[in-house]
Amino acid sequence: MKKKILQCACAAMLLFTGCYKDDINGLKDDINLIKEQLAKYETLLNALNSRLYITSYETTGDKYIITLSDGTKLNVGNSPAFITVGANGNWLIDGIDSKVPAQGDQPQLSIGENGNWAIDGTDTGVKTNTTVKAGVTSIMAIVKANELMTFIFSDGKSIQLKSTAPEVNITTPIGGFVFDKMKWIKIAATVKYDEGAAYSWTLGTDTLSKTQELLHVFAKPGSYLLKFSAKNGIGTGQQEIVVTIKDKQYTNGVAKVFEYLPAPGQFVNTLPAWVTGEDQEALNAKAENALKDNSLVHLGGFGGYVVMGFDHTIVNTPGENSFLVKGNAFNNWSEPGIIMVSYDANGNGLPDDEWFEIAGSEYNHPKTVKNYKITYYKPDENKIKTPNNKYPYLTDTTYIKWKDNQGKSGYLSKNSFHNQSYYPQWKGDSITFTGTKLTEDNVTDLSGTGSYFVSPAFAFGYADNWGNGDDRAKIKIDWAVDAAGNPVKLKGVDFIKVYTGMRAEGGWLGEISTEIAGVDDLNLK
Numbered sequence: 001m002k003k004k005i006l007q008c009a010c011a012a013m014l015l016f017t018g019c020y021k022d023d024i025n026g027l028k029d030d031i032n033l034i035k036e037q038l039a040k041y042e043t044l045l046n047a048l049n050s051r052l053y054i055t056s057y058e059t060t061g062d063k064y065i066i067t068l069s070d071g072t073k074l075n076v077g078n079s080p081a082f083i084t085v086g087a088n089g090n091w092l093i094d095g096i097d098s099k100v101p102a103q104g105d106q107p108q109l110s111i112g113e114n115g116n117w118a119i120d121g122t123d124t125g126v127k128t129n130t131t132v133k134a135g136v137t138s139i140m141a142i143v144k145a146n147e148l149m150t151f152i153f154s155d156g157k158s159i160q161l162k163s164t165a166p167e168v169n170i171t172t173p174i175g176g177f178v179f180d181k182m183k184w185i186k187i188a189a190t191v192k193y194d195e196g197a198a199y200s201w202t203l204g205t206d207t208l209s210k211t212q213e214l215l216h217v218f219a220k221p222g223s224y225l226l227k228f229s230a231k232n233g234i235g236t237g238q239q240e241i242v243v244t245i246k247d248k249q250y251t252n253g254v255a256k257v258f259e260y261l262p263a264p265g266q267f268v269n270t271l272p273a274w275v276t277g278e279d280q281e282a283l284n285a286k287a288e289n290a291l292k293d294n295s296l297v298h299l300g301g302f303g304g305y306v307v308m309g310f311d312h313t314i315v316n317t318p319g320e321n322s323f324l325v326k327g328n329a330f331n332n333w334s335e336p337g338i339i340m341v342s343y344d345a346n347g348n349g350l351p352d353d354e355w356f357e358i359a360g361s362e363y364n365h366p367k368t369v370k371n372y373k374i375t376y377y378k379p380d381e382n383k384i385k386t387p388n389n390k391y392p393y394l395t396d397t398t399y400i401k402w403k404d405n406q407g408k409s410g411y412l413s414k415n416s417f418h419n420q421s422y423y424p425q426w427k428g429d430s431i432t433f434t435g436t437k438l439t440e441d442n443v444t445d446l447s448g449t450g451s452y453f454v455s456p457a458f459a460f461g462y463a464d465n466w467g468n469g470d471d472r473a474k475i476k477i478d479w480a481v482d483a484a485g486n487p488v489k490l491k492g493v494d495f496i497k498v499y500t501g502m503r504a505e506g507g508w509l510g511e512i513s514t515e516i517a518g519v520d521d522l523n524l525k
Helices: 002-049 280-292
Strands: 053-060 063-068 073-076 081-085 090-093 096-101 109-111 116-119 122-127 139-145 148-153 158-163 167-169 177-180 184-188 190-192 198-203 206-209 213-217 222-231 236-246 256-261 305-315 323-325 337-342 356-358 369-377 394-404 409-415 430-437 492-500 519-521
Touching (some): 090 122, 096 116, 096 122, 109 139, 167 222, 177 184, 184 236, 206 213, 256 280, 280 305, 305 519
Parallel strands (some): 053 158, 081 139
Antiparallel strands (some): 063 073, 090 096, 109 116, 139 148, 148 158, 222 236, 323 519, 337 356, 369 430, 394 409
């Protein structure tokens, strides 16, 4: 008998223990649910107090993901109803017509004993899928109306946040938007409720920009209807404006030289001529005058450069040739110069914005060296010369020392045809240049005796590479790449920099040194 009593007691204890565990687990679940709902309530209250607004919402399974203007994402689960206003003016519950006319920003919502949604006490006939647990205040519906999103809680309370498409305003100046052709236009849109918004400026079916501020250039005069749009997860705000582009005459050539610095070379100090006492500004001016006159300017050996500007923007017409850098190349004698381009992004008229390289035919050649750096050292003009006895026209083969970042060094030779100093006399004891170096393998002595050197042209994309009348000398802005080698889409360029792209010598012809004689904008006929 005692044994049976003990068995019954143990069974009762096990049953009680099992029930107790279930109750504890259920209580923990309720606490976690309450914490979760309180967190949502707190998030919405903080958003309301911080004047945040809703930028987008999406559905995933039985949840809604609401994104706030500070980037916070709110997950609303338990299948809350999503209520909107239909085209017929009635409240729609999860897309189903409630037959109840919409009034105000939110309906008076409840769940009837039959499990249907009721609005203003009227049974809508729409079944609820929302889970509402006794004692737990949860979001049972989300209402989107009148640019507001209302979160309705099961205890009857609600929180409203702004839920709207971006609001766009572009103020038209007195006289309208009027600009000259081939000049940058800047137009800024003011946008409210634009957190996370995507922008676009369009002309017909063409997208001109994907930024809030339009920076564009038109090649031809006319009247253009532009549309600005700002789109977020709620909707799109937009405004159209008319832009008038006036005709204007420009000089087809170089208008300004910002800097001229040749590397050592046989025509340095003569093209253009340096006079004792002249400084960098004086040589800039001389180079400018020469290029305005379409006369040759000598850039010397690798790295020597000139930076040029124009009285207008050279517009990029995609797929078309854009400009020509004139040189003095001839058959089997090319002295290719690397071409860099830039546009006046900050509008200050100076070449201090990002530069882009015109990726010519050798840009990806395995023997092309990116970020090549070379330093030339000012020579002692009175040192003992070391002529080449085999080639008497080389009067000093150890004239100007150079050293590069590839572990190589050597000398630039002096020849009997040019006796002046080859080093830019207005500079200090050394000068350093950095850039893309092309292979010198093409520079060869076909005679074997030093009498016939050739330097064949590369396929395309360089200055002083093909004769000026050859189409292969023309440059497309489409070829521009950034510092990482990524193609870029430039609308136009305001500045061009050319520097000698090889470190090589051609016997009696001297060092490979780019010469240029101006720039033609191929848009100007």
